[in-house]
Amino acid sequence: MSRKRFDTLNCSIAGTLELVGDWWTLLVVRDAFFGANSFTDFRKNLGISRNILTDRLQRLLDAGILEKFQSSDTSKRELYRLTTKGKDLLPLLVSMMQWGDRWINGPGHEPVTLVSRTSAEQIRQIRVETEGHESLMPEQLGFIPGPGADQTTRQRFARK
Amino acid sequence: MSRKRFDTLNCSIAGTLELVGDWWTLLVVRDAFFGANSFTDFRKNLGISRNILTDRLQRLLDAGILEKFQSSDTSKRELYRLTTKGKDLLPLLVSMMQWGDRWINGPGHEPVTLVSRTSAEQIRQIRVETEGHESLMPEQLGFIPGPGADQTTRQRFARK
DNA sequence: TAATTATGGTTGCATAACAAGACCAATAAT
DNA sequence: ATTATTGGTCTTGTTATGCAACCATAATTA
Incomplete structure (x- = not known):
């Protein structure tokens, strides 16, 4: 238990x-x-x-x-x-921060801002994208068994 | 309690x-x-x-x-x-997946692979970067009080 | 030098979160 | 008409978390 x-x-x-x-x-x-x-x-x-x-x-x-x-x-x-x-782990934490900024605190009410010390540019919203910087929506994505997939994982994605 | x-x-x-x-x-x-x-x-x-x-x-x-x-x-x-x-929440989950792929399962042993259905390109590693696609290391980043910062947050980052 | 504070814990006890199985009502399938 | 599936609730036992008390060491102060 x-x-x-x-x-x-x-x-x-x-x-x-x-x-x-x-x-x-x-x-x-x-x-x-x-x-x-x-x-x-x-x-x-x-x-x-x-x-x-x-x-x-x-x-x-x-x-x-x-x-x-x-x-x-x-x-x-x-x-x-x-x-x-x-x-x-930074990208994970920044993803979490940006989600909270958007969906909990809301635009203009961010408790903490992330800035670059070596550039005047803004930090970009973290996105899932291709190597060619094409942003991908959830519907454009697929999850498939990888090289480390076991039997259970393979079966799971097979019957979809 | x-x-x-x-x-x-x-x-x-x-x-x-x-x-x-x-x-x-x-x-x-x-x-x-x-x-x-x-x-x-x-x-x-x-x-x-x-x-x-x-x-x-x-x-x-x-x-x-x-x-x-x-x-x-x-x-x-x-x-x-x-x-x-x-x-x-997708970027958060993908960040988590990529971290586990790298630090737990290791290259070549990923249980699940993320692919694009609309492009032949690979999915890019999620990074923190500027609007101009410049990747930023943790040392290049600063956290500063945002517009929604309260007194405690402001004090905290002030004495750094 | 003696006393005090700062630091980084450990221990014991009370409550909240989680796991497992029994149970149950409404459909859906046979 | 009966059985299986679905989507739960309830009870009970274990683990995780919170809180306060305690403690040892090192640095600071009187």
């Missing part, structure tokens, strides 16, 4: 959710992108319980999404920062 | 998570993209408990992410399908 695991579902979405799909983890990662790097930072910004934060930080370390490093400022404090694997 | 709510955090990521941030919701939405539209479909594909599925479908209806419609095949069954608001 324990929680159902998603990592056996032969799906990258399910596998990702198994790692970061609980209520708190993605907010901890968000905070890391916003610049938080100590236990106290995360606590202050999120209002998360101590034991839950302890658990989430450990899981993120185990998953290789965060890593510990020594603070440079004379105090040898151990701080947290994103790894490459963690930084690669 | 009830669960902490995220919709007061003045953040579109947190707000989105309040709607779809539990263990199951995004998998239900994924299944809708894959073509599921009945209670039984979702059950079969996900192995989710009946009471949990009932709850999630109702929440998704309340949120306007799914809607009910009458089946056209003589039987007047009530089925579920994505609304525009729901379809707009």
Whole structure:
């Protein structure tokens, strides 16, 4: 009767959710992108319980999404920062932010704006598109079994 | 002692998570993209408990992410399908899928492949980029208070 | 030097979320 | 007329989360 695991579902979405799909983890990662790097930072910004934060930080370390490093400022404090694997979650978080901007807060009421430090241009809305930058609507897309598909996945998409 | 709510955090990521941030919701939405539209479909594909599925479908209806419609095949069954608001979650799910493809299953072992029905081109990796299609790394990005920022948000990004 | 604060936790207990199976009513198929 | 399918509800047990108390170490202050 324990929680159902998603990592056996032969799906990258399910596998990702198994790692970061609980209520708190993605907010901890968000905070890391916003610049938080100590236990106290995360606590202050999120209002998360101590034991839950302890658990989430450990899981993120185990998953290789965060890593510990020594603070440079004379105090040898151990701080947290994103790894490459963690930084690669950025498009996911930005997709989430843009969806919330549009459907929850609404245009003109965005709590946080994403800007480029190296360009004067605006950040583009994230879209699913072809290599030739052709935007694709959901109806134009198909999901088919990939090279890592198991029997169940193949059957599922076969009978459609 | 009830669960902490995220919709007061003045953040579109947190707000989105309040709607779809539990263990199951995004998998239900994924299944809708894959073509599921009945209670039984979702059950079969996900192995989710009946009471949990009932709850999630109702929440998704309340949120306007799914809607009910009458089946056209003589039987007047009530089925579920994505609304525009729901379809707009596609970039989020594709980001998640691509992250899992890269960091969990690995290149060459993707369980599911996303293809275009209207073009022979490959689907592009989702990136954060400028309007001029310049890809931006996390270090090139800045988060600043937006027009909907409250006092807390402004203070937070001020002292950085 | 002694006392105090900051930091980063751990532990125990109460409530909320989730899983599993029994049950049930309305159709649809045989 | 009977059975199977569909789409649920309800009960019970387990896991996840929240909260407060406690604790150890290091840095700061008196």
